[in-house]
Amino acid sequence: MSEVTATGISVLLVDDHPIVRQGYRRVLESQGDLHVVAEADNAADAYGAFKAHDPDVVVLDISMPGASGLEAIRNIRARSPRARILVFTMHNEAVLVKSAFGAGASGFVTKSSEPSAVVNAIRSVARGERAMSDDIAHVLAEDSLSPTGSVLDQLGEREIEILRQFAGGSTTEEIAAHLNLSVKTVQNYHYLIKSKTGARTDAQLVRLAATCGLTRI
Amino acid sequence: MSEVTATGISVLLVDDHPIVRQGYRRVLESQGDLHVVAEADNAADAYGAFKAHDPDVVVLDISMPGASGLEAIRNIRARSPRARILVFTMHNEAVLVKSAFGAGASGFVTKSSEPSAVVNAIRSVARGERAMSDDIAHVLAEDSLSPTGSVLDQLGEREIEILRQFAGGSTTEEIAAHLNLSVKTVQNYHYLIKSKTGARTDAQLVRLAATCGLTRI
DNA sequence: TCCGGCTTGGGAAATTTGCCCGAGCTGCAA
DNA sequence: TTGCAGCTCGGGCAAATTTCCCAAGCCGGA
Known part of the structure; x- marks a missing residue:
């Protein structure tokens, strides 16, 4: 009614x-x-x-x-x-x-x-x-957005994991050590995540992760 | 008049x-x-x-x-x-x-x-x-009652303003433009804020700003 | 008056980013 | 089966940023 x-x-x-x-x-x-x-x-x-x-x-x-x-x-x-x-x-x-x-x-x-x-x-x-x-x-x-659904849907499993740890406050080195990856790889993921989500700033990434429930503040 | x-x-x-x-x-x-x-x-x-x-x-x-x-x-x-x-x-x-x-x-x-x-x-x-x-x-x-001041008490007014905008997702250039400062100065503040607060990562800075109520996520 | 802290920026080395690339894997579809 | 597509992993290299250190002006308090 x-x-x-x-x-x-x-x-x-x-x-x-x-x-x-x-x-x-x-x-x-x-x-x-x-x-x-x-x-x-x-x-x-x-x-x-x-x-x-x-x-x-x-x-x-x-x-x-x-x-x-x-x-x-x-x-x-x-x-x-x-x-x-x-x-x-x-x-x-x-x-x-x-x-x-x-x-x-x-x-x-x-x-x-x-x-x-x-x-x-x-x-x-x-x-x-x-x-x-x-x-x-x-x-x-x-x-120049791509027609997608949720922002996280564009991310692979690894990307999400790295985003989670990054938003949690871990440094690139810590993430690399924790996941047994080279620092360079983590850096590349970092960059890739930013391009995929459209975040232009680390702070925007953190906010994004928070609003998607990836991390709590 | x-x-x-x-x-x-x-x-x-x-x-x-x-x-x-x-x-x-x-x-x-x-x-x-x-x-x-x-x-x-x-x-x-x-x-x-x-x-x-x-x-x-x-x-x-x-x-x-x-x-x-x-x-x-x-x-x-x-x-x-x-x-x-x-x-x-x-x-x-x-x-x-x-x-x-x-x-x-x-x-x-x-x-x-x-x-x-x-x-x-x-x-x-x-x-x-x-x-x-x-x-x-x-x-x-x-x-006035809290013995341990907020983390923000260590920061000057300009530092707080810059932290707020940074945590809000603004880039260094945008902050500099907003506040009519050189990019270099904003970069220095960024660094100074990290040293003062002990944040080692931009993400930690954002979380800090959020828990202090400086920004909302 | 002098000291200390805030604000503003320069300089230079160290590090990270931005963007390109290739290679190995997997799954899926023709 | 072949081939494509997408994820994962990393190298390379120029450009940008971060990290420190320093200095000068200003202002308020001792």
């Missing part, structure tokens, strides 16, 4: 900052056709609120405490494949964007976008279209 | 996210006594806007591209010691809070606070009082 009216789009807002939520709410409701029917301040509550209100669009920030926002996306989509989820966050890393779409998001908009771009993105995903802000399109274009 | 009316408090909003600014504006203006007279989306413009509008209170997010928000605080206070500045950010690290007050802020409120707490904080600093949200008070209290 959707709460959508003949002329409106119902929205569930998920963000951990109350005043940010309230600000969004006012911006969205001033549009006339957008109605915020519920809010949640963490990923765990997001699914409950989704079930209770069956909104047309879920607008959520993926950088929240507790369970990852990606987790929330998967959670919602697993049970309600027709759910439309618009990620709205300050991050603009290619890996994160790909993970979000891979997890089932319909759109990805950064907080640096103009409010008009955000509300238009909401309308787009409500129509079942894919939406993303200009800067995100740019990031993805640069990344 | 203050733009304050007999019954109102004029506010300058500084935040790099347009829709967040717009949301704040609506929340504040719905209060009746608060009037947003100007906005700025970076620290550099903040002082210009301050001079032009002489607001009663500056509400600013310290995590912005360009010059650090702390820099903006010092900038404004140096020229207008009676300026009231309320820091409004998602960060709640004790070191950061102390730095902000040290730089001349009158208040520090996190984005996890209730909107009512935020507007009350604005009224408090407008009256010349010091204000902080409950969670900030809690963090400061815990910090």
